[in-house]
Amino acid sequence: KGDTKVIGVVSEKPAYLMNSDLTGEFVTPVALTGRVSCKVIGKTQPGDILVSSAIAGYAIVNNNPEVGTVIGKAMETKDTTERGTIEIVVGKV
Numbered sequence: 001k002g003d004t005k006v007i008g009v010v011s012e013k014p015a016y017l018m019n020s021d022l023t024g025e026f027v028t029p030v031a032l033t034g035r036v037s038c039k040v041i042g043k044t045q046p047g048d049i050l051v052s053s054a055i056a057g058y059a060i061v062n063n064n065p066e067v068g069t070v071i072g073k074a075m076e077t078k079d080t081t082e083r084g085t086i087e088i089v090v091g092k093v
Contacts, residue, residue, distance in 0.1 A: 001051070001052065001053055001054045001060070002051040002052060002062060002065060002066055002069040003051075003052045003069065004066070004068040004069055006051075006052045006069070006071060007030060008030040008031050008032055008071070008090060009030065009031045009036050009037075009038050009059075009071060009072065009088070009090055010028055010029065010030060010031075011029045011030060011031040011036050012029075012037065014029045014031070015034070017029055031090050032090065032091060033090060033091030033092070034089070034090065034091060035075065035087055035088070035089055035090075036072075036087070036088060036089075036090055037085050037086070037087055037088075038050065038059055038071070038072065038085065038086060038087075038088040039057055039058045039059065039083065039084070039085050040053075040058060040059045040060065040061075040074075040078060040083070040084060040085070040086055041053050041055060041058045041059075041060050041081075041082070041083050042060055042061060042078075042081050043061070043078055043079060043080065043081060044061055044074040044076065044077060044078040044086055045074065045077055046073075046074055046075055046076065046077065047073055047074065048061040048063060048073065048074040049061065049062060049063050049065055049070055049072075049073055049074075049093070050062070050070070050071045050072050050073065050074060050088060051065050051069045051070060051071055052069070052071060055083075058083060059071050059072075059088075061074070070093060071088070071090065072088040072089055072090035072091075072093055073088060073089050073093045074086055074088055075087045075088055075089055
């Protein structure tokens with residue numbers, strides 16, 4: 001939870017794909033800046049800061065994060081505590 005080794009959010013629809021000629025088991029498009037869908041656990045409000053959760057591939061709200069753990073900021077409200085997907089902004093947050 002709040003892992004400093006996370007580098008971004010996997011992008012399913014990248015607007016621009018750098019290094020598109022790379023291949024391999026661990027090659028995947030990662031959003032480094034802009035708006036992207038993100039899998040989250042728990043409730044969110046616009047502006048909430050997101051970090052990695054204890055469940056791989058999901059983010060959670062932490063509005064007092066440790067340095068180097070921020071994935072992005074929520075842009076949408078999510079009213080349930082269950083898993084879901086919201087739009088977030090990554091990069092200069």
